[in-house]
Amino acid sequence: MSGPLIVLVGPMGVGKSTVGELLAGRLGTTYRDTDADVVATAGKAIPEIFFDDGEERFRALERQAVRDAIAQHPGVLALGGGAVLDAETRALLGGLPVVYLSMDVDEAVRRVGLNTARPLLAVNPRRQWRELMDARRPLYEEVATVTVATDARTPEEVAQAIIEALEL
Numbered sequence: 366m367s368g369p370l371i372v373l374v375g376p377m378g379v380g381k382s383t384v385g386e387l388l389a390g391r392l393g394t395t396y397r398d399t400d401a402d403v404v405a406t407a408g409k410a411i412p413e414i415f416f417d418d419g420e421e422r423f424r425a426l427e428r429q430a431v432r433d434a435i436a437q438h439p440g441v442l443a444l445g446g447g448a449v450l451d452a453e454t455r456a457l458l459g460g461l462p463v464v465y466l467s468m469d470v471d472e473a474v475r476r477v478g479l480n481t482a483r484p485l486l487a488v489n490p491r492r493q494w495r496e497l498m499d500a501r502r503p504l505y506e507e508v509a510t511v512t513v514a515t516d517a518r519t520p521e522e523v524a525q526a527i528i529e530a531l532e533l
């Protein structure tokens with residue numbers, strides 16, 4: 366596939382990687398995600414980066430991963446759930462097809478619950494989800510060219526909905 370990078374944004378657990386891989390397969394292109402790139406660059410797992418170096422450092426690595434992916438890679442790119450918190454990262458997405466994968470809070474708690482691999486959600490998942498989504502929803506909406514709801518849809522159905530929404 367030639368053409369621009371297709372970017373997936375949305376909260377952790379919404380299925381960005383699963384859907385991204387399926388979508389890339391359907392389009393005959395490659396899949397990449399910023400979390401994996403950040404881990405490779407830092408040489409350690411995400412919770413360790415947060416713990417040792419702090420969230421600000423993580424966001425800087427994430428911003429660089431987005432910049433590199435845009436420069437190198439026509440295909441599908443999934444961003445970490447909090448990448449949109451960074452204004453520079455949001456600015457990098459201007460002009461690209463960006464898909465916001467959304468889910469409601471009940472679905473989020475059901476899918477992710479207590480997942481210690483996701484450090485921002487370690488305690489009181491329901492309340493943290495509400496706060497997280499209230500803060501982030503406007504940012505996802507700001508960068509998105511289309512929104513695709515994932516509730517009650519299989520990953521295959523979500524990939525199909527993206528293809529239709531972006532007229533790919």
Ligand code: S3P
Pocket residue numbers: 375376377378381400411444445446447448482483484485
């Ligand atoms: C984060 C989401 C994670 C990962 C990191 C921070 C967040 O990515 O980047 O743990 O701030 O929501 P996924 O959305 O791929 O889980």
